[in-house]
Amino acid sequence: MSIESLLLHHEIDQLNARCAAALDERRFDDWPMFFTEDGSYTLQARENFDRGLPLALMALESRAMMRDRVYGITQTIYHGPYYTRHVISPALVLAVDREAGSDTITAQAHYAVFRTKPGEVSEVYNVGRTIDTLVREGGGLKIRRRLCVYDSEMVLNSMIYPV
Numbered sequence: 001m002s003i004e005s006l007l008l009h010h011e012i013d014q015l016n017a018r019c020a021a022a023l024d025e026r027r028f029d030d031w032p033m034f035f036t037e038d039g040s041y042t043l044q045a046r047e048n049f050d051r052g053l054p055l056a057l058m059a060l061e062s063r064a065m066m067r068d069r070v071y072g073i074t075q076t077i078y079h080g081p082y083y084t085r086h087v088i089s090p091a092l093v094l095a096v097d098r099e100a101g102s103d104t105i106t107a108q109a110h111y112a113v114f115r116t117k118p119g120e121v122s123e124v125y126n127v128g129r130t131i132d133t134l135v136r137e138g139g140g141l142k143i144r145r146r147l148c149v150y151d152s153e154m155v156l157n158s159m160i161y162p163v
Contacts, residue, residue, distance in 0.1 A: 005093070012091040012107050012134065015141050020086035020111075023161060028073055031162065032066035035143045036135060039063055042147045043163060046128065049149045057150075057159055069162070079158050082117045084125060086163075105134040105141070111148075113163050115156070126150050126163045 015034065022030040035041065043058040060066050089110040097104040108131050115125035128150035134141045148163050 008096070008105070009091055009093060011141055012093070012105070012109075012132075013088075015134070015143070016088050016091065016109055016130075019143075020088055023163075024084055024086055026083075028070045028161075031070065032063045035063050035066060035146070036137055037063050039066075039143050040145045041066060041143075041162060042145075043159070044147065044149055045153065046149050046151050047153060049147075057155065058162070073160060077160060079160055080117060082115050084161055085114045085116070085122075087112045087114075103136050104144075105132075107132050107134060111163065123156075125156060126159070127152065128163070 019031065019034045022028070022034070039062065041058070041060040042056045044056040047053075048055050058069075060069055091107045091109045093105060093107050095106040097106075108129055110129045112127045113125040114122045116122040126148075128148055131147045131149065132143055133145040135144050136142075150163070
């Protein structure tokens with residue numbers, strides 16, 4: 001593996017770690033900034049993904065829609081409090097397209113998110129993989145498209161926070 005490839009893997013892993021930390025530390029206002037202005041975030045069941053069906057549990061089609069979700073999470077949605085903790089695998093770079101002088105990277109990582117309610121035992125919140133399209137913007141990588149494909153056919157009764 002070349003030094004350039006190692007640096008790219010490290011950069012992707014750091015992006016994923018910073019994004020997860022923002023969610024785990026409840027810095028929800030920071031989360032949309034990991035995406036391009038026209039970036040998208042989709043949370044979809046593996047069953048639908050494997051069958052090519054479009055139905056998703058959450059589909060946000062721009063940074064503005066992500067900000068709306070953050071507003072909902074922080075200002076309007078009432079739910080019992082809980083904390084999340086993300087565990088993310090190292091990224092697997094699937095493709096690098098260097099056309100038109102700009103890198104477009106396709107990468108995948110596996111994730112497990114745990115949920116802890118105060119005074120209760122931690123439980124699995126969501127498990128799956130992210131399939132990302134990443135681009136260079138403003139000197140670093142940004143997410144143009146994040147597709148979270150979760151493995152369970154059943155989800156907990158409240159899927160409030162992004163995974």
